Amino acid sequence: MDKLTDEIINAWLDGEATRQEGERIEAAISASPELGMRVARLSRANRLLGPAFAETMSGPIPQRFEAILRQPRRFAPLGSLKAALSALLTPAPIMAAAASLALGVVLGGALLAGSTMAPGITPDGDGRMIATAPMATQLASVASGVSEGSLRVRLSLIDEGGRYCRQFETAGASGLACLDAGEWVIDTLASGASAPDGAYVMANGAADPAVVAAIERRGVRQVLDSEEEARAIANGWRAPAN
């Protein structure tokens, strides 16, 4: 007969043992006071855990949680996000979108030539767009949901590559900036108003599809909550843990 291991005894205590195992354990306990004591001690330790951590099970739900649940959606559910993205990638809707949104998506410095540069953005030698003061300072210091000057940050995240990124809006444009070697590099800048067509508007009517596409492309490892963001701001956006 197999030995009665602690695993089997625990499974019995948790109601996960087979009937056969249960019968063996009961018989063994009757035959051995020592085993009975061992089981009683395991059972006692187990039994006290629930009461030891019961503090949060009664009383009202803290306001901080109610507030989160009342927030509007930041993103549409994935289904409609995908629909919006695929619509953008289909020629006809792109034309429609471009017409209705006055969508001016700028990806990288090469496409920027000839277009109006937003204030606070300067191309570097590699053709990347780099945020400069005051925008760079604002990107590093403004909490999500707070406006400073003409800049408003909507969301902070860590992308799949482990870089901090911030989704922002500025006068007449919205975009995504990601920290690279101490500089906020503008990944995407989209000009234009919110879309009139519901399919293109994120649930809170804010995020530009091009910006959402950029976030999708980079991948999201983690969206920072307000406390994580505050810590990142406080420690100067030091590289996130891998």
Next chain:
Amino acid sequence: MDEAGIRFRAELRALIPRLRRFGHSLTGSVDDGDDLVQGALEKALLREGQFQVGSRLDSWMYKIMQNAWIDQKRSAARQRQVITPMSDDAVAVGEDGRRDFDAKISLRQVRDAMMQLHPDERSVLALVSIEGQSYREAAETLGIPIGTVMSRLARARLRLVQAMDDVDPDSEKG
């Protein structure tokens, strides 16, 4: 907000007491546990579309909290942080005044004993013994085989018993 969104939020809201308990049992502090709950709620709302209707929302939330907690533990280990001391609220647990084992053990001591466990063992114990998950559910929540759930659970309970004996020297040793 559409009906699915409203229902999703209502289900999340109903889970909050249990999520707080899970956070408390992982971190040893209601406040630290609540921080985990807050992060998990924010992530859940952000990933709402990824939740498979019909699957267990509680398991999904436990998993988000567990992952966030392990990440925290890793960075805390790097910073050599000390576990936050718990409030002193010793309550004796003798249900009927008999001189039984339990009267000598305060709930605070149970919590202290829990905090002495390895994080992996603590997670399994919290899910099975406190949250009432089956072995299969705990295995799915933690992304480990059932056999690992069983061995971690056995180690965790043994250590828990030993830690309680340490604060309860009169208890009869088996």
